[in-house]
Amino acid sequence: MNTTFDVIIVGAGPAGSACALALDGKGLNVALIDKATFPRDKVCGDAIPGQSFKAMRQIKPEWELQLRAMCKQTQIFSSRLYLSPQKSFCYQWISYAANSKRFYFDDFLFRLVKDQTNTKIFQNKQVNKLSIHRDSVTCILEDGAALSASIIAGCDGNHSVVKRSCLPPQKRDTVYAAVRAYYKGVSGITARENEFHIIKEVDGYFWIFPLPDGYCNIGFGVINDKSKKSGSQKDIRQKLAQILASERFRARFENAQAEGEIKGFGLPLWTKDRRISGERFILAGDAASLVDPIQGHGIDKAIWSGVIAANQIQRCFQHDNFQSDFMTGYENEINQRFGRELRRSYCLMKFLAKNPFILKWLIYLMPPQRVINWAVKKLKI
Template identity: 40%
Template sequence: MLPPATFLPEYDVAIVGAGPAGTACALALRGRGYRVILLDKAIFPRDKICGDAIPGPALKALRQLDPAYMEALWQLHPRDDVRRSRLVAPGGGSLYLHWKLPTFNSPRLNFDAALLALVRQHTTTEVRENAALKNVEITADCARLMLADGRQLTSRLVVGCDGAQSVVGRRLLPEPRLARAHHCAGVRAYFENVGGSESGTTEFFFSRSHLAGYLWLFPVGAGRYNVGLGMLSELVSQHKIDLRQLLLDNLATHPALAGRFAGARQLGPVRGFGLPIGGGRQRPASGARFLLCGDAASLIDPLQGHGIDLAIRSGILAAGQVSLCLEKQDFSAEFMARYDADLQQQLGPQLARSYRLMRLLGTRPWLMNVGVSLARLPGLGRWAQRLVG
């Protein structure tokens, strides 16, 4: 009698989610000879509710993979090249911070589609859109993925890059939800004809009405602005805050904004979103035959609210762990824990510092006022810039 045939999964790697984390993982696996599939429930281009700021470290990480990626993204349109940020304290004082790394703002509708186009152009990854994941199971031989349309596929391991409501995370890490102290809520709308705004400058407005959060105004090119408001979910719940109404009220009454929106035109509705922030007690980002990246791993900066750079960096780290697993043929939870250690070493200190600073400044508006005043003194501006990252 012949021995039973060895089971061979269809793919070596299944990446769920084609946002910045998933596309970065696919790009980092380029040229390694693996059978990679990238799944997403949407059809691109698709919108993603976000501030649309593309942090410099995100572009730097992609450039380190291949300078051609950076060159292609720099051709995006619409786009607004960012040189500085203006911080407005609750007391009205302003501080300008100048950024060292090249960066820009661009709607996620365009940016994420451009990243996926890079995957199609530069890798042999199989891209499958309109492929919502319904369930995932880990067996001794593979990760088995069940799609909403009834199809199934198998892979040696799965990388969950499927956002804050990650199906991979929920199915494989059935732990209680993060506390509201480690979750933020936000709203966003697009406007045009905003008065007093300047291309190349992002603006952050702090107020007593939205402690542990801020209102933002980001130019995104073509005369349009991403305008939003975010704060800790625990405060939204505790004070029963209607974020949509609070945003519109602030645009009409905030001392630094009143009048600037008198002739503005809102483009579409105010839309809401929620995100788990890092820096607190983190649940594992890995287990037997799976890894989590980006929002799925709660990698959102608590102070500035950005996550694209952390998503891209975690996707690249995940690709490194994937390669080690396939090389050693070790997909155990113990071996996967190396990825958690890498995340903690490279991203953990930044997230922990940002969380502590957010909690400190967010509940003490006077401290923000004092900080902005001191930072405007000669020699202290660089200190302020280092403090906020």
């Protein structure tokens, strides 16, 4: 078995698969490793932002069309924010956006890599450790096997082993602890519309996103703040039961059936600029903490950062330069694409957390729809 590659990508979620797709045809010998066997579940709201499709178009327009044609998705035309049961406002999406269970969405991307590129794939192989040498990187897998490459892309999500091995320990990132459940038969659904509800039970919002075959993805997130002693998985599961039994939602869930378990997972929110690359490594997606602090969107950032990482990797080989200084080209590009948007979301999140009465004011003032459309567009929410 070949154990030496030009590039090793750890993690075959949206970031890793996009990176492998974008490296296709660049003359590099690429390995993609994942601890899971695909298709696999990923705890998520399953709302695929429009930018995810745009990023796929950037890699290959044909792949974006294939992704849009995938049958296991529901196109979403609008999102509605309920400030109270009676007061809501709606935002119409201009670009194509969809909801799709990650079981299908991620598997589709992974299959593109498997079937349409020369990437060497390792499934069911966990990377346990890695070490960076003067002219290579070595990954040690759970079974003791060692794989090496000139550069490694850490696309291995929130608990990234690549990040932990390559960067000094950082002050704990801000993480949302979020839960997700699948329900069939929820009543009162508006077709092709995502619902966000501001409710007293949680600081953030409760979501209901329609999926194909009559399913809905429901869930909510809370800032995992140890000092408040809240945000444990047990706490948030109990809270979900409390929300569904509340007066506001009881009737809508009366005849609905849950499918599978309620699952929780963390979202590594973007909070500040930080190192996300260095000598012979690069981080993308959740491993680089690129989740939008207001919307909780991370799939689009994962795909885009996978593409941008692939561009940087190509530059490294062209210039035969894998030094930390040279990698800042990647960080600048990420900053250029997402910096303003993420900084704005972060400030807005902080502002709303400090001034929760603003949302209450909104309920009473209820600005006209055109003001809301303007604000959403301006803030790029």
